[in-house]
Amino acid sequence: MSLAADANAGRVALVTGGGSGIGRATALAFARSGARVAVCGRRPEPLEETRALVEAAGGECLAVAADIREPDAVGALVGEVLERFGTVDVLVNNAGGQFVAPAEKISDNGWRAVERVTVDATWGVTRTVAERAMIPGRGGLIVFIGFSPRRGTPGMAHAAAGRAAVENLAAGLALEWSRHRIRSVCVAPGSIRSEGLDGYDPELVAGWERSIPLGRLGRAEEVASVIAFLASAGGAYITGTTIVVDGGADAWGMGEPPPPVEGGA
Numbered sequence: 088m089s090l091a092a093d094a095n096a097g098r099v100a101l102v103t104g105g106g107s108g109i110g111r112a113t114a115l116a117f118a119r120s121g122a123r124v125a126v127c128g129r130r131p132e133p134l135e136e137t138r139a140l141v142e143a144a145g146g147e148c149l150a151v152a153a154d155i156r157e158p159d160a161v162g163a164l165v166g167e168v169l170e171r172f173g174t175v176d177v178l179v180n181n182a183g184g185q186f187v188a189p190a191e192k193i194s195d196n197g198w199r200a201v202e203r204v205t206v207d208a209t210w211g212v213t214r215t216v217a218e219r220a221m222i223p224g225r226g227g228l229i230v231f232i233g234f235s236p237r238r239g240t241p242g243m244a245h246a247a248a249g250r251a252a253v254e255n256l257a258a259g260l261a262l263e264w265s266r267h268r269i270r271s272v273c274v275a276p277g278s279i280r281s282e283g284l285d286g287y288d289p290e291l292v293a294g295w296e297r298s299i300p301l302g303r304l305g306r307a308e309e310v311a312s313v314i315a316f317l318a319s320a321g322g323a324y325i326t327g328t329t330i331v332v333d334g335g336a337d338a339w340g341m342g343e344p345p346p347p348v349e350g351g352a
Contacts (some may be wrong), residue, residue, distance in 0.1 A: 089116070089312035094319040096121030099172040103155055103212060104182035106133030108281035109232070111140070111309035113179055118146025120315050125149040125168045128182070134282075155182055155208040165215045174218040177318045179230045180209045180253065185246030187287060198245050205249030210256070217269065226268035228318050231257040233275035235333035236340060242291075250275075254329055261327030271328035272317055277333025280304040294343055300335030304345075 096217050100117040103343065104110040104127025114124045118141040141148035147155035149171050154166040168175055183205045184290075188197065213229055222226035234240065234250040254273040261271035278295040279285075284304075296304050312331050316322050317330075331337045 090120040090315055090319060091121065092121060092319075094120040095177075095315060098122040099125070099168070099174055099320065100177040100179065100316060101125045101127070101129050101168055101175050101216065102179040102181055102334040103171065103209075105137050105150075106130060107137075109276065109279060109307045109310050110179070110181040111137045112307035113181065113314050114141055114148065115144060115146075115316035116311035117177070117318070118144050118148065119318065121314075122177070122199065123147045123161075123172055125151065125172065127151045127153045127155065127164050127247070129154050155212050156203055158211055160176045161208075161211050161215050165212075165219055169220060173228070174224055175216050175227065176224075178213065178216045178221075179232075179314055180213060181232050182208065183232065183246075183249070185243060185249075187242040187291065187324070189242065190244040193245050201245040201251050202312070203251075205246065206252045209253055213260070214254075217267075221269050222264075222267045229257070229260065229269065229271045230314050230317060230323075231273045233257075233273045233329060235275040235277040235331050235337040236342070237275060237329070237331070237337050241346070257329070258327050265326065270317075270323075272325060272327075273329040274310065274314055275329050275331045275333065275337070276310045276318075277303060277331075277336040278304050279307055280312060281307050282337070295336075298331070298336055298343055299337060300339050303334065305334055 100122045102110050102114050106128040114126050117124050131152040138148040138150040145200050151164050153160045231253040233254040239247045257273035259273045322330050
């Protein structure tokens, strides 16, 4: 347990993509530090598993199956959270999606699919929560999830572009919405061992692991504990920045040889 059991007491946290990985770990970290939690995602079964885990840990959790790519679904989601808890103090924009592909092989549809959930849907949830809860309530914390290394990742041009967009959005909103006492922070995890890695080539994952100075993949709980800290009194003066949770990967770079130049010199 990284935080005191009452470090986030009285707060309400909404976590998108809360059915697995970093999202589930974040929901648990908030519950264990005293917050009430709402989680959303497209599939109800993983959300119910998260809800059960939160409640087993002594927390209160609302699980809402919602496709945040659809504006009506976002409105209904936020309405349900407000009806249950009365407010949203913390929004964690964890939902996203990506796949590995050479940049020249990414189709228009593939590009749009990634940007739609990573950027457009994230903005839709953020705006709705701000308008209906945080601005009227005069405060809150919005967390965006970025990528590390922050300089781009081979095979992930579409995903890296989307995560760079939300990182910049976090900084911009921190400046613009500071007048409403809303803080905005980007948390940029490196390679995290979770269900999300299961579909990737093991050799690719091994290469990512070799590039980490601490010599291992991260754990979802390590990212979640940082997010929960940001919402606590200890994180109250942090806004407008990116916090990298990556075992030193961003500082080191890719740590792998570049691809060979085709056709020689």
